[in-house]
Amino acid sequence: MTSVSTPSARGIMPKPGRRLPLAALLIMALMGFILIATETMPAGLLPQIAHGLNVTEGTAGQLVSAYALGTVVLTLPAMALTRGMARKPVFLVGILGFFLANTVAAISADIALTLAARFVAGAFSGLLWGMLAGYARRITAPELAGRALAIASIGTPLGLAVGTPLGSWLGTTFGWRWSFGILSALTILTAVLALIIIPNAPGQRAESRISIAKVFTIPGVAVILVVIFVWMLAHNTVYTYIASYLRAAGMSLTVDVALVVFGVSALIGLWITGSLIDRAPRLLVLASVSLFMIAGVIFLLGSHSLIAVLLALVLWGVAFGGAAPQLQTAISEASGENADMANSLLGVAFNIAIFAAGVLGAVLITVYDGMVLPALMIGLAIAALVIVVTARRSAFPARH
Template identity: 60%
Template sequence: MMACTGFLVIMTETLPAGLLPQLASGLQVSEGGAGQLVSAYALGTVLAAIPAAALTRELRRRGLLLAGLGGFLATNAVTALAPSLTLALAARFVAGAFSGLLWGMLAGYARRIAAPEHAGRALAVAMAGTPVALSVGTPLGAWLGSTLGWRWSFAAMSLLAALIMIAVRAVVPDAPGQRAQTRMPLRRVFAFPGVPTILVVVFTWMLAHNLLYTYIAPYLRESHLPLRPDLALVAFGVAALIGIWITGLFIDRALRRLTLVSVALFAVAGAILLAAQGSLSCALLAIALWGVAFGGAATHLQTAMSAAAGENADIANAMLTTAFNAAIFGGGALGAVVVDGLGARTLPAVLIVLALIALVVGFGRRTAFPVNT
């Protein structure tokens, strides 16, 4: 059910990107205006993740999970019925806030209800919903919207939220919140050894990812590659599932090496893409490596953050969520500068630089990713 929750959250976040023409027509705005539905969601996540985690640390986890899922049920229903862009934007902002709440608690919840020796594997399973949503869910939602109308896509998200809530009540064990005597102020959690380093790695690594993911279409076009963007992203999503599987096998005994290899694969994929101008086979190889490297990224980072923050893992993972969504914002902004100024063909070079920064920052010091993990 954790994986299903992740699927719902990511699908809700990315769905407007596949429905921009329908949203623009239905709400009588430009496609640029409809695109702000994605921005409003991300903004809600950035602003709400840390305060939501701080205010709910002591609450029992299953009730909190059900409240977050109920928020998605309601906000997707409002979006489906919204008569104007203004109401849809407000609903999307609130949905983003519930996203911040759920991402801040899912990692700690998944680890708490698993045996300690399998905590990393449990987190890998919980995070599997992300690549499935990106590779299958969003294209399926876009197809449904183009066939029946965009409002039905958001209505389907509300129905999915209701079904997950029923399943959570039936099969997911409860877990206590954080004990009052172990709660620490936000500034002290931020100062824990390893936490600032992990946040820098999150931002630079995910910024590299979002640059290419957001602007994959102009990159493929300018590189003269005979590959449709939707098919490229399906290949990426399938490879990401393989990355999740590999992560589940090794995360509990080789976190440092697994994360190091994943970040390094980003740089390797960027180098292949630079050399792949016009070569479909090279491009597909690079996309596969990129997907495998990204598939376990959330699990690697949240496992490292949970280890660094201990019983304050929920608030620390809320910081991680904020850094992650800041990278989504940054990827769109920096990518636009690169694409408009230097051309989309140079995106892999920027990806390489960012991946190398993540490698130097994250693995030059051993507090964030200790040798024995």
């Protein structure tokens, strides 16, 4: 009897259709929302966490550092180990590992165990972030890849605009462990939805794999990573210490309201990016970095005007909202079949910028005050803009 060899039997994944796999992309966005909310939530709950674990607020603040450190240290080895595997099993294992680590952090009464759990959660977060961009593109037709990436990235601004304030409110109202617990429940829901809805996709072909060191040497990759670090260093320094700026400016505007304005504006920026990224990727990056710089100028010159500060928050949010898909698209296009490894480098660069922003911002506001932050924002934005303008061949070409 002759057996029939089907594509699935031979391990060949079906080609992506010509329509956006919207449900699958939204599930990826939900996972991104959970990752961002989990990373940033402790910052809004330091007094409660410190009291619950019987430690100082400074020690409790290391929950953020431990998470970022796990991402920086283990993302690249995890991506190198799994890049040849089918994407869906790796995605599901990453979600379940993240769930377990976050649940341990929710129930732990020991600060050492909690920090270890946060480190492991950061490692799984790095794996998930590293593969999300490539996975979203692989299940989508090439001409829609940029739009697909924008949809899959919507969880980032939503996490900043909604997840962090909501987690802080839940923690303040019901206890900080509830915030972690609810995120764990959402993680399990995401795993079930991913299992049912998200299609599988192949890993990277063996013959196209190169070492991490060689990924750096791919034309355009190193340049894009420098832009990511410079831009995100500026963003995270201002975002982390926005309270210091508002206080120095004498604003009656609260931090919560400022961050909500920023987050809503970021959603607008993401929508604009999703509409244009497949047609004008270079123009979008140039416009976003320019808007970011203009926001810094308005923060600096209009610091005594509530309307001016609100306008700067809006421009900042619009500029930052599309940054993730813009930069992920640029590095994916530059790196080709090594996009997963390149995107893992993107995540590492982002988290190194978070580390550096915390230290740099603390030094600046101690030596000066919050009004130095817009000056830093402007200076670093100019540096990023110069790099983007000059890197028009392989890093930020006019067309894909």
